[in-house]
Amino acid sequence: MIQVTELHKKFKTFHALKGITMHVKKGEIYGFIGKNGSGKSTTMNILAGLSHPSSGKCIVGEKDVSKIDHPSELNIGYLPEDPKFYPWMSAFEILDYLVSAKSNRTNKGRINEMLSWVGLEDAAQRHVGGFSRGMKQRLGIATALIHNPEIVILDEPSSALDPEGRSDVLRLITDLKQMGKTVVFSTHILSDVQKVCDKVGIIATGRMITEKPLSELIKENIVPIYDIKLKLPADTELTEKIKELEGITRVENINDMLSATVTDTDKDGVRLMQYFTDQKLAIRSFELRKNNLEDIFIQEVNGK
Numbered sequence: 001m002i003q004v005t006e007l008h009k010k011f012k013t014f015h016a017l018k019g020i021t022m023h024v025k026k027g028e029i030y031g032f033i034g035k036n037g038s039g040k041s042t043t044m045n046i047l048a049g050l051s052h053p054s055s056g057k058c059i060v061g062e063k064d065v066s067k068i069d070h071p072s073e074l075n076i077g078y079l080p081e082d083p084k085f086y087p088w089m090s091a092f093e094i095l096d097y098l099v100s101a102k103s104n105r106t107n108k109g110r111i112n113e114m115l116s117w118v119g120l121e122d123a124a125q126r127h128v129g130g131f132s133r134g135m136k137q138r139l140g141i142a143t144a145l146i147h148n149p150e151i152v153i154l155d156e157p158s159s160a161l162d163p164e165g166r167s168d169v170l171r172l173i174t175d176l177k178q179m180g181k182t183v184v185f186s187t188h189i190l191s192d193v194q195k196v197c198d199k200v201g202i203i204a205t206g207r208m209i210t211e212k213p214l215s216e217l218i219k220e221n222i223v224p225i226y227d228i229k230l231k232l233p234a235d236t237e238l239t240e241k242i243k244e245l246e247g248i249t250r251v252e253n254i255n256d257m258l259s260a261t262v263t264d265t266d267k268d269g270v271r272l273m274q275y276f277t278d279q280k281l282a283i284r285s286f287e288l289r290k291n292n293l294e295d296i297f298i299q300e301v302n303g304k
């Protein structure tokens, strides 16, 4: 449904995208993740036909984005990072304007259905100038979906939302999947990716560093980690010593919590515990966990 090959984008002398390749199948929910400034919005603007690539190929639906005259030819729904609306119009009027512009007639039923789908039914007649950021984001989602597009591109759809709003957005994305839509969304909230995505693309400084089904990414990277809190926080010397122990592949010391990635849960766990006992270091907590998408993301963007 979306095929991006060797996509480059230069802003004057700044090389923002350095050969992005991306594959999104029909009906897939694709999570696009990367640090601030890594190139997510730049890529999504190109997918939406709003910005021209410097080189490379980008097929969205059946269309080559370099060969269209107007973004509307792509027939996609797009939520920009920071949606803007005429402040004097109501939410209903904005959707009505979009519907009428395309079909020359209004469709109250569809507009009300969309407003209720995004949870804005009670604010339908209020001026958008008085909307909170989260309300604007919900309206942005409604405007992206009003024409019932097959492909939906959402740039951080849940960034301005409270926890309830975020879970609403996840529900909307799940609804879209059930309708058979193809969804690409960017986010910093990795637990959201873990909840709804089929596939994940990780971008770092304009390059796609990993792209695979979420289940594969987790299966390949899932490793046991011991989180250890000592009575006296570990210093650099102790952290380095633990790194040298057999079976330990990584050690991090964040907020006085030592996180040791191990190879063999039982043997290495005993070895760690033994080391602290030998050194007469009092342990406050010693817990085993599996790494999550957050850990995997940090490993991938930092080159493992």
Ligand SMILES: Nc1ncnc2c1ncn2[C@@H]1O[C@H](COP(=O)(O)OP(=O)(O)OP(=O)(O)O)[C@@H](O)[C@H]1O
Pocket (backbone or CB within 6 Å): 011, 014, 016, 034, 035, 036, 037, 038, 039, 040, 041, 042, 043, 081
């Ligand atoms: N119009 C522009 N002119 C110059 N540089 C730009 C322009 N748009 C984006 N950039 C640069 O391209 C890089 C990628 O920006 P982009 O907005 O795509 O990042 P992002 O991954 O969406 O980040 P965030 O998570 O903060 O939204 C940044 O270094 C940014 O400064």
Ligand SMILES: [Mg+2]
Pocket (backbone or CB within 6 Å): 040, 041, 042, 081, 155
């Ligand atoms: Mg962005």
